Amino acid sequence: MKIAVLSGKGGTGKTLVSVNLASAAKASIYIDCDVEEPNGHLFFKPSNIKEEIVAVKIPFADKALCTGCRKCVDFCRFNALAYAGGQLKVFENICHSCGGCVLVCPENALTEKERTVGIIQKGESGNVSLYSGFLNPGEPSGVPIIKKMIHDNNLKRASLTFIDCPPGSACIVMESIKDADYCVLVAEPTIFGAHNLNMVYELVKLFGKPFGVILNKCLDGENPSQKFCEEQDIEIIGRIYYDNELGTLNSNAKIAVRESEKYKTMFASLLQSVMREARHGTTVNPKR
Amino acid sequence: MVQLLILSGKGGTGKTTVAGAFIELSAAKAYGDCDVDAPNLHLIMPQQTDAVKSDFYGLPKAGIDTGLCVRCDFCRQSCRFDAIDNDNDYTVNPFACEGCGVCEYVCPAGAITMNPAVSGELILYTNNSVFSTAHLKMGSGNSGKLVSEVKKQMLSAAANAEFAVVDGSPGIGCPVIASISGADMVLIVAEPSVSGISDVKRIVETSKSFGVQLALCINKYDINMTNTQSIEAYCIKAGIDFVGKIPFDPQAVEAVNSGKNITDFDCLAGRAVREVYSRTVQLLMAGEKGVKYAHKGIG
Amino acid sequence: MKIALPVNEKNMESTVCISFGRTPYFLIYDTKTKAAEYIDNSAAASQGGAGIKASQMIVDHKADAVMTPRCGENAAEVLQAAHIKIYKTNGDSIRDNIDAFETGKLPLLDEIHAGFHNHGGQ
Numbered sequence: 001m002k003i004a005v006l007s008g009k010g011g012t013g014k015t016l017v018s019v020n021l022a023s024a025a026k027a028s029i030y031i032d033c034d035v036e037e038p039n040g041h042l043f044f045k046p047s048n049i050k051e052e053i054v055a056v057k058i059p060f061a062d063k064a065l066c067t068g069c070r071k072c073v074d075f076c077r078f079n080a081l082a083y084a085g086g087q088l089k090v091f092e093n094i095c096h097s098c099g100g101c102v103l104v105c106p107e108n109a110l111t112e113k114e115r116t117v118g119i120i121q122k123g124e125s126g127n128v129s130l131y132s133g134f135l136n137p138g139e140p141s142g143v144p145i146i147k148k149m150i151h152d153n154n155l156k157r158a159s160l161t162f163i164d165c166p167p168g169s170a171c172i173v174m175e176s177i178k179d180a181d182y183c184v185l186v187a188e189p190t191i192f193g194a195h196n197l198n199m200v201y202e203l204v205k206l207f208g209k210p211f212g213v214i215l216n217k218c219l220d221g222e223n224p225s226q227k228f229c230e231e232q233d234i235e236i237i238g239r240i241y242y243d244n245e246l247g248t249l250n251s252n253a254k255i256a257v258r259e260s261e262k263y264k265t266m267f268a269s270l271l272q273s274v275m276r277e278a279r280h281g282t283t284v285n286p287k288r
Numbered sequence: 289m290v291q292l293l294i295l296s297g298k299g300g301t302g303k304t305t306v307a308g309a310f311i312e313l314s315a316a317k318a319y320g321d322c323d324v325d326a327p328n329l330h331l332i333m334p335q336q337t338d339a340v341k342s343d344f345y346g347l348p349k350a351g352i353d354t355g356l357c358v359r360c361d362f363c364r365q366s367c368r369f370d371a372i373d374n375d376n377d378y379t380v381n382p383f384a385c386e387g388c389g390v391c392e393y394v395c396p397a398g399a400i401t402m403n404p405a406v407s408g409e410l411i412l413y414t415n416n417s418v419f420s421t422a423h424l425k426m427g428s429g430n431s432g433k434l435v436s437e438v439k440k441q442m443l444s445a446a447a448n449a450e451f452a453v454v455d456g457s458p459g460i461g462c463p464v465i466a467s468i469s470g471a472d473m474v475l476i477v478a479e480p481s482v483s484g485i486s487d488v489k490r491i492v493e494t495s496k497s498f499g500v501q502l503a504l505c506i507n508k509y510d511i512n513m514t515n516t517q518s519i520e521a522y523c524i525k526a527g528i529d530f531v532g533k534i535p536f537d538p539q540a541v542e543a544v545n546s547g548k549n550i551t552d553f554d555c556l557a558g559r560a561v562r563e564v565y566s567r568t569v570q571l572l573m574a575g576e577k578g579v580k581y582a583h584k585g586i587g
Numbered sequence: 588m589k590i591a592l593p594v595n596e597k598n599m600e601s602t603v604c605i606s607f608g609r610t611p612y613f614l615i616y617d618t619k620t621k622a623a624e625y626i627d628n629s630a631a632a633s634q635g636g637a638g639i640k641a642s643q644m645i646v647d648h649k650a651d652a653v654m655t656p657r658c659g660e661n662a663a664e665v666l667q668a669a670h671i672k673i674y675k676t677n678g679d680s681i682r683d684n685i686d687a688f689e690t691g692k693l694p695l696l697d698e699i700h701a702g703f704h705n706h707g708g709q
Binding site: 077096140166167252 | 297298299300301304325326328331347348366368369383386387388389390393394424426428429431432457458459460461462465479480481482483484486487490491493494497511512514515538541542544545547
């Protein structure tokens with residue numbers, strides 16, 4: 001069972017929720033898909049770390065075979081190629097690795113080399129196996145790293161997996177939830193939170209994913225996100241109340257479940273609710 | 289025009305709240321929201337006029353004419369982005385398609401065409417000041433290009449404005465990189481958590497590689513004094529100008545929730561952000577471009 | 588000698604465009620024959636890599652030099668590979684800049700700005 005935790009807005013508690021739910025389970029896998037700013041590993045402090053490089057394919061020309069016909073330059077829709085001074089120039093940051101130039105070259109002068117965009121760290125932390133993706137600063141897209149982590153885990157369908165998603169609803173988020181069985185949307189009680197909850201709500205609906213909401217940092221007074229859920233008839237799986245102690249533990253990168261019985265009980269109960277909804281959701285709404 | 293960009297690395301640290309305060313305090317004639325994925329600035333900056341909206345076209349998307357399709361499977365095999373499904377008819381998944389044109393090239397039946405695709409919307413408000421923003425259609429890529437369009441739109445609608453405040457997006461990827469272009473200074477809003485510190489380092493590394501002047505402030509500093517001290521020490525070590533700290537303030541949360549600015553009334557956060565603002569402006573004015581505008585008395 | 592400038596309109600009395608990659612037109616001016624040719628800049632509509640596409644066009648038109656207010660890293664790389672010199676314009680009058688070039692008063696452009704993953708252009 002793969003459960004994606006997303007929120008639309010940053011700082012609402014995706015990592016708090018996914019890290020603690022993963023820890024509350026008997027055994028689970030945690031995948032940190034926020035490869036631009038990964039935080040899960042700071043909480044889990046994994047051991048037994050194995051690293052793997054993630055690379056994309058970039059073309060290069062064999063000067064001996066290249067005739068300067070420019071078919072590749074003309075084909076590239078991203079303008080990543082130019083022919084000047086008698087040689088082909090490849091702009092690696094712009095190349096999307098589509099392989100088109102290699103296909104169109106009439107002289108077979110183009111081959112592909114690998115260019116590192118980031119790494120994946122696999123590690124262990126008690127009952128949790130983690131996968132953390134790290135995008136190299138300066139690189140524009142974390143999609144290849146997320147793809148690899150999710151793909152590597154496809155074989156482990158039987159395990160309970162929590163996917164900590166990036167904020168927003170753009171291509172990196174889509175990539176993270178693509179194979180999820182159930183989505184947990186975490187929302188904070190602000191108008192920004194409700195506004196962005198709306199966005200990921202649209203996204204999970206579009207992808208036909210069963211989902212439910214966890215309201216985090218709940219305070220007295222009006223909760224715009226709760227109001228949104230009520231208006232849209234969205235299932236609220238659980239609530240986490242604003243709690244100084246929890247906030248402090250979290251800001252010190254401590255896993256609440258592992259620090260105190262109180263939070264262990266709280267998240268165990270939340271986990272039960274999530275699992276119940278997830279099982280119900282996936283039977284009612286079986287994945288295509 | 290002097291451009292100040294507000295970034296954080298980590299989400300939820302208070303970029304938009306600080307940006308809103310800065311816009312009020314500076315009476316900036318131009319401001320923009322470059323968090324095109326999840327724009328929020330409009331929620332606390334009420335506008336008097338209607339918006340002018342225009343479609344934003346991303347890269348074209350492939351489309352398959354099933355009438356011409358011979359089901360040879362070349363397209364699906366050649367697609368590096370897993371964007372072609374063959375569950376029933378061969379169809380292109382528009383969310384995965386990157387518009388590279390390889391499928392169109394390999395199709396032996398001429399069944400594939402590349403079609404223009406709207407991937408977002410540019411929004412412009414022009415009244416007393418210019419507010420440029422946009423919304424990326426969900427699941428889209430090309431956010432960097434849309435960010436550039438937001439800036440371009442802001443610049444062309446407010447060519448005479450002296451000072452612009454730009455609210456950035458979380459992360460360190462494409463949209464952030466695009467927003468750094470043209471910025472005279474980046475103000476990082478950090479939060480005192482281990483995650484926040486880790487994320488600050490990554491955004492600093494990203495920003496430094498583009499050679500832009502950096503400043504940093506801490507928001508909600510009193511939720512963890514130890515971490516606050518770590519960040520201040522880090523700034524000294526990394527040579528980043530530290531421009532102040534803002535306390536966690538429940539009144540600020542209330543303000544934002546009612547669509548107000550934290551400078552609209554007297555509160556702890558509001559007072560603190562004024563100090564952060566004046567220190568930031570001082571630094572900006574001392575910078576190369578700032579000297580040109582200093583006499584015009586921004587802030 | 589052929590020089591290329593990014594221009595806002597197709598006439599000599601117009602102004603130099605602030606952007607190289609996304610200028611609407613390029614003026615190709617022959618200093619010997621005084622002939623002026625205007626080409627549409629197809630790179631302006633590009634999603635990305637506009638500087639690269641624009642400079643490829645300049646290379647293909649066999650310009651010897653380029654005059655521009657600013658130039659990005661990627662475009663500069665292409666131009667430099669083709670041994671095309673890049674000069675920095677002063678003010679936005681096309682005529683004034685051509686005159687300055689012909690009298691040797693235009694400096695070379697040495698502040699090439701870093702690439703912004705092809706989303707640069709302020």
